[in-house]
Amino acid sequence: MSAGSRLDQKYVLILYPLHTGQKGLLKRTIMNEELTVAIIGRPNVGKSTLFNRIVGKRLALVNDIPGLTRDRREAQAKVGKYSFLLIDTAGLEDARDNSIEARMREQTEAAIIDADLIIFVMDARTGVTPIDEIFAEQVRVSGKELVLVANKSEGRAGEAGFYEAFGLGLGEPLAISAEHNEGMADIYGAIEDFAASRTRLDAADDLVTIIKDRPLQIAIVGRPNSGKSTLVNHLLGEDRMITGPEAGITRDSIAVDLQWNDKRIRLFDTAGIRRKSRVARERVKAEQLSVSDALRAIRFAEIVVILLDATHPLEKQDLTISDLIFREGRAPIIAVNKWDLVKDKPKRIKELREEATRLLPQMRGIAVVPVSAKTGQGIDGMVQNIFSTYEAWNLRISTAKLNRYLRDAVDAHSPPALKGRRLKMRYMTQFNARPPTFILFCSRPDEVPESYKRYLINGIREEFNIHGVPIRIHIRAGDNPYHDKKDRTIN
Secondary structure (H helix, E strand, O other), X not given: OOOOEOOOEEEEEEEEEOOOXXXXXXXXXXXXXXXEEEEEEOOOOXXXXXXXXXXXXXXXXXXXXXXXXXXXXXXXEXXXXXXXXXXXXXXXXXXXXXXXXXXXXXXXXXXXXHOOEEEEEEEOOXXXXXXXXXXXXXXXXXXXXXXXXXXXXXXXHHHHXXXXXXXXXXXXXXXXXXXXXXOHHHHHHHHHHHHHHHHHHHOOOOEEEOOOOOOEEEEEEEOOOOOHHHHHHHHXXXXXXXXXXXXXXXXXXXEEEEEEOOEEEEEEEOOOOOOHHHHHHHOOHHHHHHHHHHHHHHHHOOEEEEEEEOOOOOOHXXXXXXXXXXXXXXXXXXXXXXXXXXXXXXXXXXXHHHHHHHHOHHHOOOOEEEOOOOOOOOHHHHHHHHHHHHHHHOOOOOHHHHHHHHHHHHHHOOOOEEOOEEOOEEEEEEEEOOOOEEEEEXXXXXXXXXXXXXXXXXXHHHHHOOOOOOOEEEEEEOOOOOOOOOEEEEO
């Protein structure tokens, strides 16, 4: 598969009857073999709540604010013995211009095309609206299998709307409350019945999906309008994310899978992160939720790409994001977007790298890569730096090499004598990777100066080529690795 293309192939083992009358084992590659279920409907009918309920996790943002979901969100789900890809879509609105709403509608229409089964959600409390009728006709024309859901049917308030749903001509509606987990068994049963019928059509005997290794998880973060969604679209080779000149289009942290050469990647496109005080001052609840979701994506990622705007310098908010990544122990790189707009490129990249070294000493050696999400310039270099940073983040060093380093470091620069007593550095070993974490045994660990800690950390970076990722050292008192008294962390 070519670099940057979407990972759409599923490897499936299927038993077929051979001409001899015996059953044989045939391995083949099938495009888009996985069952896909899309949830569609007007804004604020409870699609994301239903999505979270079926997946069994709180992946989509949920609030009373209409239009909170803008991009398609995908997640693996399972009902009974059947697994499938579930898609949460933006609210369908009657818009055809170049507005955000029109682009949201295009994303939903694309999900309808990709789906095998559609879950059409209407609000039983509101009843059937003209928009419901318009899109019910569109779904009917698509010819796709469909389940009509009357959400928010709990109590008497939803009775009238439930009976109105019959008038859409999409079959008998299922009365549910996704928020209160009522009626979900009916949805699960409908999905399971459809999956069973589809499986019988695809393979007369048995079907087994080969599960590959878990993909590398990468979060793309930065200030609003720095080009995060455009970068994801270029990596995917399609307009998967809604983009535009308006800041703050992305609200959810959207996960998408792709394959780069022989590497599997899961990208998280996140909402732009602004200063907390600014968000609070504007009192925009949707943005507060989006920022919270972006911060959660950082915590669960392995690599974090900090996307900067080449036309703006490193700002306080970029440093705050970087510090959070460092404290979470993630592996960061800096990608400088809109590089096609920069005139004096050698001078600008030199300035940015010097700024990164000066302003981010805790990430000494962090990769700073110029890219253009619009033209594709520098994308290959960015991906190469992602994988080299990932290797440094996973690096393990033998105890023998560490203690040779420690001996040489102490010989070159002895620890200071405090109150007439010299500190003794006795032993070092690696405790963990992701990020590289070490244990140093010494006398009186509480008295080790901060400057000497930094000296040891920077020496480890240079000696073992661990640049741009957090390094942690736990200092303990004791003569050997088995003597455990005091413990604290150096960042």
